[in-house]
Amino acid sequence: MASLSGKAGLIVGVANKRSIAWAVAQAASAAGARLALTYQGERLEENVRELSAGLTDPLVLPLDVTDDAQIARVFDELDRSFGGLDFVVHGAAYAGREELANPFVQTTRDGFRMALDVSAYSLIALSRGALPLMEKRGGGSILTFSYLGSERVFPNYNVMGVAKAALEATVRYLAADLGPKNIRVNAISAGPIKTLAASGIGGFSTILQVYRERAPLRRTVDTSEVAEAAMFLLTDAGRAVTAEVLMVDGGFHGTGM
Ligand SMILES: NC(=O)c1ccc[n+]([C@@H]2O[C@H](COP(=O)([O-])OP(=O)(O)OC[C@H]3O[C@@H](n4cnc5c(N)ncnc54)[C@H](O)[C@@H]3O)[C@@H](O)[C@H]2O)c1
Secondary structure, X not given: OOOOOOOEEEEEOOOOOOOHHHHHHHHHHHOOOEEEEEEOOHHHHHXXXXXXXXXXXOEEEEOOOOOHHHHHHHHHHHHHHHOOOOEEEEOXXXXXXXXXXXXXXXXXHHHHHHHHHHHHHHHHHHHHHHHHHHHOOOOEEXXXXXXXXXXXXXXXOHHHHHHHHHHXXXXXXXXXXHHHHOEEEEEEEEOOOOOOOHHHOXXXXXXXXXXXXXXXXXXXXXXXXXXXXXXXXXXXXHOOXXXXXXXXXXXXXXXXX
């Protein structure tokens, strides 16, 4: 696997050991990167501190991605501690429980605003914060996570599907904007995985079962497989790849029925 030795990265979106962002953190650390992990609120601080205790010299910082002052503090701290930044892993997403259960037509203005703010706008805000630090390193790689619900309808995915469509478009616009600075921006569209975020989606186990039956590989994927694909995009192995949404879903996206 290509190396991240001497590189520094920011990992946003670790809630617990099942988080996709945690699998990426482990892979990036094993590839030699120094990491900063963030936690959203005191509720998750202990989890993230316990997990990151196994990493080499990690930074652990609070970050709610809807809070511009906290975002600014994170990048100030990264500049002080790392003197630059090589990659950002954006694994934050949120939609209110009712938005993931009620009929889509009942989506509220507040629910829509919150889902799009946390799950899509935050990628712009984090990229803007990372920009001067990545310029110091002559470039960088920014990675986020999407789902096929951005293009097709899945039961109860609702406003999160709209947020993922916005997120994927955001990836392309950021890639165009930041490409001349040698900053790449990509997404991995992962197959369904039982995580904390997924537990909020009604009927999620049915979605898992459909993938097992119909995906070309006849199975679901796990977070370590997503993390290995992430390593391709974060390291020099993916140095010519940007504005991409890489499907890591056992091929399910290719099936008609
Ligand atoms: N699990 C799946 O089936 C699946 C499939 C495709 C894509 N994804 C995406 O992968 C990413 C990671 O999700 P996951 O499945 O690992 O679940 P997860 O619950 O482990 O991670 C989601 C993270 O978002 C964070 N978050 C929510 N609101 C935030 C805020 N305001 N500020 C900062 N952080 C906030 C949570 O703290 C949590 O760490 C998400 O974008 C999710 O949509 C998940």
